[in-house]
Amino acid sequence: xxxxxxxxxxxxxxxxxxxxxxxxxxxxxxxxxxxxxxxxxxxxxxxxxxxxxxxxxxxxxxxxxxxxxxxxxxxxxxxxxxxxxxxxxxxxxxxxxxxxxxxxxxxxxxxxxxxxxxxxxxxxxxxxxxxxxxxxxxxxxxxxxxxxxxxxxxxxxxxxxxxxxxxxxxxxxxxxxxxxxxxxxxxxxxxxxxxxxxxxxxxxxxxxxxxxxxxxxxxxxxxxxxxxxxxxxxxxxxxxxxxxxxxxxx
Amino acid sequence: xxxxxxxxxxxxxxxxxxxxxxxxxxxxxxxxxxxxxxxxxxxxxxxxxxxxxxxxxxxxxxxxxxxxxxxxxxxxxxxxxxxxxxxxxxxxxxxxxxxxxxxxxxxxxxxxxxxxxxxxxxxxxxxxxxxxxxxxxxxxxxxxxxxxxxxxxxxxxxxxxxxxxxxxxxxxxxxxxxxxxxxxxxxxxxxxxxxxxxxxxxxxxxxxxxxxxxxxxxxxxxxxxxxxxxxxxxxxxxxxxxxxxxxxxxxxxxxxxxxxxxxxxxxxxxxxxxxxxxxxxxxxxxxxxxxxxxxxxxxxxxxxxxxxxxxxxxxxxxxxxxxxxxxxxxxxxxxxxxxxxxxxxxxxxxxxxxxxxxxxxxxxxxxxxxxxxxxxxxxxxxx
Numbered sequence: 001x002x003x004x005x006x007x008x009x010x011x012x013x014x015x016x017x018x019x020x021x022x023x024x025x026x027x028x029x030x031x032x033x034x035x036x037x038x039x040x041x042x043x044x045x046x047x048x049x050x051x052x053x054x055x056x057x058x059x060x061x062x063x064x065x066x067x068x069x070x071x072x073x074x075x076x077x078x079x080x081x082x083x084x085x086x087x088x089x090x091x092x093x094x095x096x097x098x099x100x101x102x103x104x105x106x107x108x109x110x111x112x113x114x115x116x117x118x119x120x121x122x123x124x125x126x127x128x129x130x131x132x133x134x135x136x137x138x139x140x141x142x143x144x145x146x147x148x149x150x151x152x153x154x155x156x157x158x159x160x161x162x163x164x165x166x167x168x169x170x171x172x173x174x175x176x177x178x179x180x181x182x183x184x185x186x187x188x189x190x191x192x193x194x195x196x197x198x199x200x201x202x203x204x205x206x207x208x209x210x211x212x213x214x215x216x217x218x219x220x221x222x223x224x225x226x227x228x229x230x231x232x233x234x235x236x237x238x239x240x241x242x243x244x245x246x247x248x249x250x
Numbered sequence: 251x252x253x254x255x256x257x258x259x260x261x262x263x264x265x266x267x268x269x270x271x272x273x274x275x276x277x278x279x280x281x282x283x284x285x286x287x288x289x290x291x292x293x294x295x296x297x298x299x300x301x302x303x304x305x306x307x308x309x310x311x312x313x314x315x316x317x318x319x320x321x322x323x324x325x326x327x328x329x330x331x332x333x334x335x336x337x338x339x340x341x342x343x344x345x346x347x348x349x350x351x352x353x354x355x356x357x358x359x360x361x362x363x364x365x366x367x368x369x370x371x372x373x374x375x376x377x378x379x380x381x382x383x384x385x386x387x388x389x390x391x392x393x394x395x396x397x398x399x400x401x402x403x404x405x406x407x408x409x410x411x412x413x414x415x416x417x418x419x420x421x422x423x424x425x426x427x428x429x430x431x432x433x434x435x436x437x438x439x440x441x442x443x444x445x446x447x448x449x450x451x452x453x454x455x456x457x458x459x460x461x462x463x464x465x466x467x468x469x470x471x472x473x474x475x476x477x478x479x480x481x482x483x484x485x486x487x488x489x490x491x492x493x494x495x496x497x498x499x500x501x502x503x504x505x506x507x508x509x510x511x512x513x514x515x516x517x518x519x520x521x522x523x524x525x526x527x528x529x530x531x532x533x534x535x536x537x538x539x540x541x542x543x544x545x546x547x548x549x550x551x552x553x554x555x556x557x558x559x560x561x562x563x564x565x566x567x568x569x570x571x572x573x574x575x576x577x578x579x580x581x582x583x584x585x586x587x588x589x590x591x592x593x594x595x596x597x598x599x600x601x602x603x604x605x606x607x608x609x610x611x612x613x614x615x616x617x618x619x620x621x622x623x624x625x626x627x628x629x630x631x632x633x
Binding site for chain 2 (some may be wrong): 053072076081091093096099100104
């Protein structure tokens with residue numbers, strides 16, 4: 001099955017208050033979706049709904065063909081979420097956290113290398129090697145983000161979700177992670193959602209993008225539009241700003 | 251500029267934010283249900299006090315020693331928790347950048363702790379005065395005042411001791427990140443999902459930190475087990491050791507169960523169900539609890555081999571009580587002390603009502619446990 005994420009008429013929120021509504025989103029293997037939007041636009045709520053952290057008020061979510069509400073545990077094998085850095089288990093070391101996730105996913109903690117990934121030890125390439133046996137409480141924001149990314153890749157789930165995780169990375173680690181994402185999606189076995197505020201990074205990394213405004217999808221860009229916008233410096237940012245201005249005027 | 255009220259303002263804002271985050275329906279349930287239960291409890295206590303009045307009035311040991319010790323200890327416990335609460339706010343990380351010296355922060359915490367302690371003291375005075383009036387004790391207001399003074403002495407002494415040593419609190423927080431001590435838990439905590447108990451117990455990288463608290467708790471529990479065993483062997487009766495084993499076993503379980511990983515997105519977004527995580531979190535505390543139980547239970551069996559059913563029944567009750575507390579622990583996942591208080595309160599109340607209405611009350615307790623289990627499971631799955 002090509003479709004790894006199917007959200008239909010999704011509405012979700014907190015304690016009965018709707019924060020995102022009427023979301024229709026479909027992701028196929030090979031897609032890298034850039035999820036854009038201002039603070040409070042509903043990006044994180046959408047990701048929480050898609051990953052089963054908050055209940056759906058309406059609609060449905062299927063991960064790799066499995067309905068999230070009907071079989072949450074089975075559906076959750078279909079995605080790897082890079083947890084927000086402050087939510088990582090601070091007392092555990094990075095290695096223990098990776099072992100914890102690997103034991104839940106039923107794979108080896110070293111199950112990171114595959115034909116889909118660039119060669120070399122990912123921990124070392126991300127600069128995580130010297131921190132791996134220290135408690136996560138001692139990590140900087142960026143180092144925590146690296147541990148979260150490595151854990152998300154474990155077991156090679158078909159859908160990878162990065163919720164503003166790339167924002168805290170140093171340039172070398174950010175470049176390595178982008179290379180990994182591109183390689184995984186090029187293999188045709190994975191799809192990726194990257195939620196980010198770094199608008200200018202989207203055309204180079206993603207082949208699809210959507211803009212969220214006030215809890216709904218306001219505009220989307222396909223691969224051709226992103227490639228076109230990526231040719232002229234600042235063109236994609238201008239396109240996003242124009243969409244935001246039009247929405248504000250409406 | 252003085253900041254004396256800053257801690258109180260922070261606590262007030264937290265309370266208001268917490269109440270606002272709750273649904274109105276839940277708030278109404280808590281207010282109506284809690285209010286109704288409180289009114290029923292007060293009426294029940296009044297009836298019980300009236301019935302026991304003749305006995306209570308002539309119990310000199312209770313009035314001269316029992317009650318004073320109870321109120322002083324209550325004051326110490328309340329002072330300890332209130333000063334901890336206020337010190338944690340006065341030394342909060344987001345206040346670090348402010349130009350406040352340590353003495354000023356301690357004064358802020360002190361003002362907060364004493365402001366919170368004053369209404370507690372009033373409640374003690376009024377409750378004791380009211381109870382004395384109900385049983386017809388002469389000079390009821392004086393007894394109320396006396397109880398409040400004893401409570402205030404305990405509260406004030408503990409609060410001042412805590413405020414003089416804020417480093418205790420800060421060192422506890424800092425030591426969570428430092429992997430000192432031996433990695434004793436490594437072998438035990440490798441069961442799938444790995445490292446869950448290290449995480450729950452906040453042991454940096456699986457290292458068990460030796461501490462005076464751990465040593466004191468171990469010593470007290472060992473003393474209880476030895477005394478229970480000795481009483482059984484000396485009296486050739488199984489009951490004392492079986493009771494010590496049961497009480498100590500549940501205490502070990504309550505003190506060692508921590509369930510805060512159940513609220514983490516690390517597990518909630520992972521392909522693992524609530525029951526499996528819960529059972530894994532319960533596993534090590536249960537092993538510790540049963541290990542403690544074995545020594546007094548062995549003594550009970552040696553003291554009176556024909557009464558083998560007594561330690562066996564103790565063991566079965568220990569399993570039932572541990573399972574019930576594990577549900578409370580999971581429900582109050584970030585507040586183990588509240589879980590302990592709630593469980594002890596529910597058990598005591600069920601025990602008390604059982605005397606009046608028989609064992610059908612236990613069905614209510616079982617229903618409460620299943621309701622909490624259901625809500626906890628729902629929260630794990632849906633937030």
